[in-house]
Amino acid sequence: MRHLLNRVAATLPVMAVVAVLVFLLIHLSPGDPAALIAGDTASADDIARLHAALGLDRPLWSQFLLWAGRLAQGDLGTSIFTHVPVSRLLAQRVEPTLSIALLTMTLAVAASIPLGVLAAHMAGRWVDRLVMLFAVLAFSVPVFLVGYLLIYGFAITLGWLPVQGYVPLSKGVGPWLSHLILPCVNLSLVYTALLTRMTRATVLDVLHEDHIRTARAKGLGVVAVLGHALRCAAIPIVTTIGVGIAFLIGGVVVTETVFAIPGIGRLVIDSVQRHDYPVIQSVLLLSAGLYVLVNLLIDLSYRLFDPRIRA
Amino acid sequence: MTSPAPASAAPAATERHARRSARRRRWMRKHPPLILGAVLLVLVAGLSLAAPWIATHDPQALDPLARLAPPSAAHPFGTDALGRDLFSRVMWGGRASLVVGLTVAVLATSAGVLLGLAAGFVRRADGLVMRLMDGLMAIPDILLAIALMAVTRASLTTVIVAITVPQVPRVVRLVRSLALSLREQQYVEAARALGTRLPVILWRHVLPNMVTPLVVQATFIAATAMLTEALLSFLGVGLPPQIPSWGTMMADGRNFVAVAFHAVLFPGLFLAATVLSVNLVGDGLRDALDPRLSRQL
Amino acid sequence: MIAPTSPQAEPQPNPRRTATPSAPPLLEVSDLTKHFLVGGKAGRGRAGGVKAVDGVSFALDRGETLSLVGESGCGKTTTGKSVLRLIEPTAGSVRLEGEELLGLAPSRMRSHRRDMQIIFQDPYASLNPRLSAAEIVAEPMRNFADPAWRGPGALRDRLAWLFAKVGLRPEAMAKLPGEFSGGQRQRLGIARALALKPKLIVCDEPVSALDVSVQAQVVNLLMDLQAEFGLSYLFVAHDLAVVRHISHRVAVMYLGRIVEIAECERLFTDPQHPYTRMLLSAAPIPAPGARTTRVLPIGDPPSALNPPAGCRFHPRCPMARPICRETAPPLIPHGSATGGAHRVACHLVS
Amino acid sequence: MTVPSPQADQAGRPPLLDIRDLRTHFDTPDGTVRSVDGVSYRLEARETLGIVGESGCGKSVTALSVLRLLPTPPARFAGGEIRFQGTDLLGLSEREMRRIRGNRISMIFQEPMTSLNPVLTVGRQIAEAVTLHQKIGRRQAWQRAVEMLRLVQIADPERRAGEYPHQMSGGMRQRVMIALALACHPDLLIADEPTTALDVTIQAQILELLRDLQAKLGMGIVMITHDLGVVAECCDRVVVMYAGRKVEEASVADLFERPLHPYTRALMASMPSLQGRGGRLAEIPGMVPAPQELGTGCAFAPRCPLATERCRRETPDFTGAATGHGVACFEAAPARHQPVVLHRHAGARP
Amino acid sequence: ADAPPVTLRMVPQADLKILDPMFTTNYVTRNFGYLVYDTLFGQDSHGVAKPQMVERYSRSEDGLTWHFTLRPGLAFHDGSPVRAADCVASLRRWAARDNYGRAMTAAGAEWRVDDAEDGGRNFTLTLKKPFGLVLEALSKVSGMIPVIMPEKLAEQSPSQPVTEVDGSGPYMFKRDEWVPGSKVVFVRNPHYAGRTDDPDFLSGNRTGRIDRIEWIYLPDANSATAALTTGEVDMLELVPPDYIGPLRADGDVRVVEGGAYQANLIVNQLHPPFDNPKIRQAVLHAVNQEAVVAAMGYPPDLRLAHCASFFICGGANDTAAGSEPYRKPDPALAKRLLDEAGYKGEPVVVLLPTDYASLNAAALVAIQTLKSIGMTVTVQSMDWATLVARRAKKDPPASGGWSVYVTQAATFDANSPINNFMLGAACGNGMPGWPCDEALDGLRADWIRAGTPEERRARLDGFQERAYQVVPYVPLGQFSAAFAIRKDVKHADRLWGDVPQLWMLDKAAGAP
Numbered sequence A: 001m002r003h004l005l006n007r008v009a010a011t012l013p014v015m016a017v018v019a020v021l022v023f024l025l026i027h028l029s030p031g032d033p034a035a036l037i038a039g040d041t042a043s044a045d046d047i048a049r050l051h052a053a054l055g056l057d058r059p060l061w062s063q064f065l066l067w068a069g070r071l072a073q074g075d076l077g078t079s080i081f082t083h084v085p086v087s088r089l090l091a092q093r094v095e096p097t098l099s100i101a102l103l104t105m106t107l108a109v110a111a112s113i114p115l116g117v118l119a120a121h122m123a124g125r126w127v128d129r130l131v132m133l134f135a136v137l138a139f140s141v142p143v144f145l146v147g148y149l150l151i152y153g154f155a156i157t158l159g160w161l162p163v164q165g166y167v168p169l170s171k172g173v174g175p176w177l178s179h180l181i182l183p184c185v186n187l188s189l190v191y192t193a194l195l196t197r198m199t200r201a202t203v204l205d206v207l208h209e210d211h212i213r214t215a216r217a218k219g220l221g222v223v224a225v226l227g228h229a230l231r232c233a234a235i236p237i238v239t240t241i242g243v244g245i246a247f248l249i250g251g252v253v254v255t256e257t258v259f260a261i262p263g264i265g266r267l268v269i270d271s272v273q274r275h276d277y278p279v280i281q282s283v284l285l286l287s288a289g290l291y292v293l294v295n296l297l298i299d300l301s302y303r304l305f306d307p308r309i310r311a
Numbered sequence B: 001m002t003s004p005a006p007a008s009a010a011p012a013a014t015e016r017h018a019r020r021s022a023r024r025r026r027w028m029r030k031h032p033p034l035i036l037g038a039v040l041l042v043l044v045a046g047l048s049l050a051a052p053w054i055a056t057h058d059p060q061a062l063d064p065l066a067r068l069a070p071p072s073a074a075h076p077f078g079t080d081a082l083g084r085d086l087f088s089r090v091m092w093g094g095r096a097s098l099v100v101g102l103t104v105a106v107l108a109t110s111a112g113v114l115l116g117l118a119a120g121f122v123r124r125a126d127g128l129v130m131r132l133m134d135g136l137m138a139i140p141d142i143l144l145a146i147a148l149m150a151v152t153r154a155s156l157t158t159v160i161v162a163i164t165v166p167q168v169p170r171v172v173r174l175v176r177s178l179a180l181s182l183r184e185q186q187y188v189e190a191a192r193a194l195g196t197r198l199p200v201i202l203w204r205h206v207l208p209n210m211v212t213p214l215v216v217q218a219t220f221i222a223a224t225a226m227l228t229e230a231l232l233s234f235l236g237v238g239l240p241p242q243i244p245s246w247g248t249m250m251a252d253g254r255n256f257v258a259v260a261f262h263a264v265l266f267p268g269l270f271l272a273a274t275v276l277s278v279n280l281v282g283d284g285l286r287d288a289l290d291p292r293l294s295r296q297l
Numbered sequence C: 001m002i003a004p005t006s007p008q009a010e011p012q013p014n015p016r017r018t019a020t021p022s023a024p025p026l027l028e029v030s031d032l033t034k035h036f037l038v039g040g041k042a043g044r045g046r047a048g049g050v051k052a053v054d055g056v057s058f059a060l061d062r063g064e065t066l067s068l069v070g071e072s073g074c075g076k077t078t079t080g081k082s083v084l085r086l087i088e089p090t091a092g093s094v095r096l097e098g099e100e101l102l103g104l105a106p107s108r109m110r111s112h113r114r115d116m117q118i119i120f121q122d123p124y125a126s127l128n129p130r131l132s133a134a135e136i137v138a139e140p141m142r143n144f145a146d147p148a149w150r151g152p153g154a155l156r157d158r159l160a161w162l163f164a165k166v167g168l169r170p171e172a173m174a175k176l177p178g179e180f181s182g183g184q185r186q187r188l189g190i191a192r193a194l195a196l197k198p199k200l201i202v203c204d205e206p207v208s209a210l211d212v213s214v215q216a217q218v219v220n221l222l223m224d225l226q227a228e229f230g231l232s233y234l235f236v237a238h239d240l241a242v243v244r245h246i247s248h249r250v251a252v253m254y255l256g257r258i259v260e261i262a263e264c265e266r267l268f269t270d271p272q273h274p275y276t277r278m279l280l281s282a283a284p285i286p287a288p289g290a291r292t293t294r295v296l297p298i299g300d301p302p303s304a305l306n307p308p309a310g311c312r313f314h315p316r317c318p319m320a321r322p323i324c325r326e327t328a329p330p331l332i333p334h335g336s337a338t339g340g341a342h343r344v345a346c347h348l349v350s
Numbered sequence D: 001m002t003v004p005s006p007q008a009d010q011a012g013r014p015p016l017l018d019i020r021d022l023r024t025h026f027d028t029p030d031g032t033v034r035s036v037d038g039v040s041y042r043l044e045a046r047e048t049l050g051i052v053g054e055s056g057c058g059k060s061v062t063a064l065s066v067l068r069l070l071p072t073p074p075a076r077f078a079g080g081e082i083r084f085q086g087t088d089l090l091g092l093s094e095r096e097m098r099r100i101r102g103n104r105i106s107m108i109f110q111e112p113m114t115s116l117n118p119v120l121t122v123g124r125q126i127a128e129a130v131t132l133h134q135k136i137g138r139r140q141a142w143q144r145a146v147e148m149l150r151l152v153q154i155a156d157p158e159r160r161a162g163e164y165p166h167q168m169s170g171g172m173r174q175r176v177m178i179a180l181a182l183a184c185h186p187d188l189l190i191a192d193e194p195t196t197a198l199d200v201t202i203q204a205q206i207l208e209l210l211r212d213l214q215a216k217l218g219m220g221i222v223m224i225t226h227d228l229g230v231v232a233e234c235c236d237r238v239v240v241m242y243a244g245r246k247v248e249e250a251s252v253a254d255l256f257e258r259p260l261h262p263y264t265r266a267l268m269a270s271m272p273s274l275q276g277r278g279g280r281l282a283e284i285p286g287m288v289p290a291p292q293e294l295g296t297g298c299a300f301a302p303r304c305p306l307a308t309e310r311c312r313r314e315t316p317d318f319t320g321a322a323t324g325h326g327v328a329c330f331e332a333a334p335a336r337h338q339p340v341v342l343h344r345h346a347g348a349r350p
Numbered sequence E: 001a002d003a004p005p006v007t008l009r010m011v012p013q014a015d016l017k018i019l020d021p022m023f024t025t026n027y028v029t030r031n032f033g034y035l036v037y038d039t040l041f042g043q044d045s046h047g048v049a050k051p052q053m054v055e056r057y058s059r060s061e062d063g064l065t066w067h068f069t070l071r072p073g074l075a076f077h078d079g080s081p082v083r084a085a086d087c088v089a090s091l092r093r094w095a096a097r098d099n100y101g102r103a104m105t106a107a108g109a110e111w112r113v114d115d116a117e118d119g120g121r122n123f124t125l126t127l128k129k130p131f132g133l134v135l136e137a138l139s140k141v142s143g144m145i146p147v148i149m150p151e152k153l154a155e156q157s158p159s160q161p162v163t164e165v166d167g168s169g170p171y172m173f174k175r176d177e178w179v180p181g182s183k184v185v186f187v188r189n190p191h192y193a194g195r196t197d198d199p200d201f202l203s204g205n206r207t208g209r210i211d212r213i214e215w216i217y218l219p220d221a222n223s224a225t226a227a228l229t230t231g232e233v234d235m236l237e238l239v240p241p242d243y244i245g246p247l248r249a250d251g252d253v254r255v256v257e258g259g260a261y262q263a264n265l266i267v268n269q270l271h272p273p274f275d276n277p278k279i280r281q282a283v284l285h286a287v288n289q290e291a292v293v294a295a296m297g298y299p300p301d302l303r304l305a306h307c308a309s310f311f312i313c314g315g316a317n318d319t320a321a322g323s324e325p326y327r328k329p330d331p332a333l334a335k336r337l338l339d340e341a342g343y344k345g346e347p348v349v350v351l352l353p354t355d356y357a358s359l360n361a362a363a364l365v366a367i368q369t370l371k372s373i374g375m376t377v378t379v380q381s382m383d384w385a386t387l388v389a390r391r392a393k394k395d396p397p398a399s400g401g402w403s404v405y406v407t408q409a410a411t412f413d414a415n416s417p418i419n420n421f422m423l424g425a426a427c428g429n430g431m432p433g434w435p436c437d438e439a440l441d442g443l444r445a446d447w448i449r450a451g452t453p454e455e456r457r458a459r460l461d462g463f464q465e466r467a468y469q470v471v472p473y474v475p476l477g478q479f480s481a482a483f484a485i486r487k488d489v490k491h492a493d494r495l496w497g498d499v500p501q502l503w504m505l506d507k508a509a510g511a512p
Ligand SMILES: Nc1ncnc2c1ncn2[C@@H]1O[C@H](COP(=O)(O)OP(=O)(O)OP(=O)(O)O)[C@@H](O)[C@H]1O
Pocket: C036, C037, C038, C050, C051, C052, C053, C070, C071, C072, C073, C074, C075, C076, C077, C078, C079, C238, C304
């Protein structure tokens, strides 16, 4: 319990740093948010009034305190362009993004761990070479190029899957899934590559450790030995899953654009193009929070995998 | 030293040289990805550098009446939505990718080394630097780059900065962890015992022993940077369109994917080939120089 | 219970001393203590942490070899490095030729480094793999500009001399450490330690990693150098045969404390502390049938994280009495014949 | 050839282990490494055979060859056979081999710290071996694990079985390794430097334990070590290896009394003794050759004071096996008790 | 029974951000306005203003006093009746921002509720000076349209958009289903009181036939087009130009011409070099309209090789007056004019939008044009939102201002001296570019006051002749946009102009 609290407490400074960074990012920018909010026909007076109303004339630190204070109360502000509370905008878009992220992660983990273990077992042979070639290719080809290829092939030419969009889970698992397959396959390629490489490298490392020789000297077969190795390799792999969350969130921006999915990624792109700062800030905070949260969970999960950490 | 020494040293030297080059050849044969990557990279870089002589058209000349033409003899890669010759643009466009890749790798690595060494060797700096890096790491790379682009005007410099900033924490963490382990190395301890000053220790003992992982890391950063540049351009927040780059070309072409796939395909292929070559070089270097790195990088 | 911070008496004048009686010994360590904080981040570790070295005192004369022996983790390395301030001791005093080293400013400390050097156990890890042999040996000389080796010519001569001293051929100068064998690397380490003409060398298990045949070469070299330059060695080792061969005096450590210290000959022929006896009886003798009976300690060594109260050896001591559980025995002189040079920390030895 | 004939012993049973002219080579990018190049030895039940030699001479490779635990490639059996109770192990399929490993032949490794799986309880690791080879349930297997831990003198085995390796000291881990190795009552135990990483007191405990267990369970033991002391204490016969070859084989008493091979003699002379502080140790000049640098001729010739032209040209056969004391040396056989004149190292004048 | 609602899915031309059609000139917001709000008058496909909410109206002899009476039964979405007071408040709000509204205010317009008790159905407009375009103004199709919203909404500050939505239009906005950036949902307004006459453009019976309308914003041209061909959506409001050809070839899809547009080069007339009309003329001479519209991607049949008018060619006000010198692009003449005007290489700062493909293309051609006549061009790329903010700056180009940007205007923002957003701007206006020519202002006022069509025509010609001399902006060419609708949607042939009249469409129940 103490441990848990300690861990949770350790995330606070990270989030505080993120908050400062996010705040500074916008406030050190050259544009004037007030001019943007006021719109294209506003007069200089209008802008000046807005400037004051938004508190933009105050010193930076006081603006930060004001902003952070509201943030602490869960008030993310209001979108400059749609005048809708940012929290509502985000809430509307969480489902598609989470769906993509979770499904992608599931696909990637399910594919990469067997692949990585296989490659490690076959290290140096052609299976390994093939797997590594796939991994390096997936790392090298731009996500969106693959996305368009997938759309072209599976949605337009073959017509098996929808081209774009998102159907909420409440409309049925079938439609939901059919809309997610292409984007998730697209996105999972990179993630799978990352995890496969990591799995291979760690398992390969473990396979060189002394206790694996002990296991083999006991008479264990290949599968059991690989099982042993995978257990020992769990922590780096799980860590990579966590670090990969950042990868994933970044990738979601692209896939959502390519597959026209109304998720948080699309929101952020729209907002960037319109300088809708409250939205950008909130998305940055949200994704950093998600990253920190996932990595906190992963951190806590280490104890499941490695008894040495339980002490 | 008297005269016999050089006389006997000369054959020894040539012999050692011969042995080394033999070893190098063997070593290269053992690492086909490295060779493949290096050859590919040299090829792409060569084409980009030779663009002024290879290009058949002015890469910026518009010809609206001949837009989106499929590949033909006059336009080997076809034309884009404004009738510009894609072949010439692709040849020229490599420069942006290479410049971005190289600059980001150098900048991120240098910044990372400075901060990482500070964190690893100056106890008071450690907390501050690492908290800052944790904060930066928590924001996904691409989002951070996008956000940075949102607050600045698009230009080569801003794109490079926006791509560099998210990469720095990675290097810092690597350098710091290397520094922490090198700090405990006996030869560093020995240097302290010998009265060597900290800056000299860093320069003579710590930095040279970081070079291998850093070079490998830098290649991966270069590859990531090229992809990110294309990605930012694709999302409309990257290089300004007047700079021909594979990324901006694909961004230009993305609206025409279904009617003129070639406008995306050719720059995409070149980008993929370049990134692939850099990744192969990185992987190859890692495996060749220090196989244990594969877990860290 | 109230345990005295140091159960050991102040160092006594050493009868082996060669200088005038009024001059201080070369090295005088008293009450040296080092506690490592454990448990990761500062503050959250267990109070006190690992008591790696807990009140160690001894003196070392010019031209003398004092060995530290004991089981793994008893604090030998920590003691050696603390003397050089490669590890910052928690408390105590280290005096080199009478001058206190602890608390010296880094710049002042640096100038003392010329007099004290260290040779490490691992001949692979202690040489920077990217520097040539000549650069490695020249490093200390570059750090301290001395007229004797200032200027490239003088430096080269000095290097050649050093290489010859440790039995390396001059051609070896250009090679990288990776191109040497273990024994040759250890010679490089010795040459580097020797470069500044130190008075004291801490040898942290310098031969443990070497093969028997090479070990003999290095042991001989160390002894030759001592004879030639009057060096003093603080010799950390666990191979009792080597220790017996090379030392003048031996200190036996157990869990951060010295339990017995004596002239080498005496310690091996007339060990007093039960732990010393066990240590000696445990060493395998390369002669079939030589071993008669063997008394071994009970169980495993306790952890330095929370050492037992009283005599630290009592849980493993077959002769332990109630008092051993309660009071830590002081390190007191044993036998009048030794003039106080043989000291034992045991309630059972009078 | 002087390989002992494959005839059965008096009882008509084949020997427990009979290695004949084993050659294990490694194909590396830098050429073929002949790590084991013609090694033969024989072991009877209840016998302990010591194998000594310096680092890299092929002791471990020989042992791993027996269990076929070397990765192939790069390892390759270039010749010879390994008969275990009459069956040639090199001819078995991987599946058949697996049934032998951990069941009829077990192995203990040098590093107790890393040879156990850090994420599984020790009880489970032992029980796993038991369920693998014997048709018993999980509960019984666990019971067996606890029994084995008790057998190797681990206190409170029920609790310890549920602990992880990191919760144990080095000595305890090595005992767990022994328990694991003996869990299926193997006929042959190969111990590859089982005590090198341990303190002397713990080493003595472990060696005693092994002796005890051998008396109880009656397995044959191959004891690999580089410490002649260990050999003297616990082996019946000894094989001395140098650079991938067997250079001498004798009963322990014979070997220590009248070592025949110059290498064996030099080895013994170079060891400091516990008997007194000595002058200079006898050195063996040079170093152990790297296996890929081996040419023709006796591998020890470059370091050997007795070497002749012939030694450098021809590889000496192993002779005298029938007498129970064999040696591979042209110069050795007649030279009983002849003093060996050893080189003094040129650079190390006193 | 619970038959699933018949749903029409349309890809709008842009994302709906602002919900107040009297606040912004955004076309999406306007289209949104026509769905959820109603107007007093509606234009038919002949450009004639027809009473819409108004049952009857009268005009005094001198044209200075107008009486309006609302149709009975009009109701807002919550069922409450539409009152004269709501109209008056809405019109006042509109007059504060719109060009027409301001012009009317300048003519002394005053709005008044007639029957004081609870707001009634009658209200009055009084003017101090003659204003010939009252009905045109009240039925204006573009820019900020005079919709009628409840009094309490209309009374909010006109410098902030109204964020609530409550209208009396044919459809209701489903705020709970609104996903900004992605989806806007409308359902049929049960309280809508339609007229009895047939629907015609924005007039007549606008009662919706389809139960539910979803606007699904798909910024990616490929996705949008693919979604239409696979039937995931029923309609694209604005077909990406390059996909017009492929969609025409698709048997399930009908491509409908969707109103004329004019591409424009806006020049900043506050600062050199474009404060000099001669330099503006030079640019006008240099422009090759065909290249511009070709670059924008429109197929040949939807673009004009050359439009010799500031107004929409083929529209009500099409006239060639004064355009004679500009019939052919003449770079040589342009260069000469530039020399004569004393152009000395002052830098021309072009704002290049990166996120609108067709504007980007047009701008790039414009840049090439400017360079080709020897102007020093500095390009600054930015997204449209930044550009919109930047263009409001009056600073000199060298210190953060700008010289040139490219935009486009649909028919109703181009086709008259007052509709046309640049020609309609008088001196002292806030329109970026800040055109100011006193003579032109006078001619415009004359045109507004003109009583008869003939008179108006003549004054229009005069106005355009002057415009060709002072060049308030540079027209870059004219093209037609296109809708695309799946063939299972009925009545697509009734669509006209660039406003999607979704209330006219119908779809068989049960169709996907
Ligand atoms: N940096 C450190 N942090 C925490 N504990 C340490 C540290 N260094 C040493 N210790 C602990 O201090 C104790 C003494 O360590 P030291 O290395 O001095 O032992 P040693 O006698 O040299 O052992 P060995 O024979 O194994 O080299 C051990 O318990 C060790 O775990």
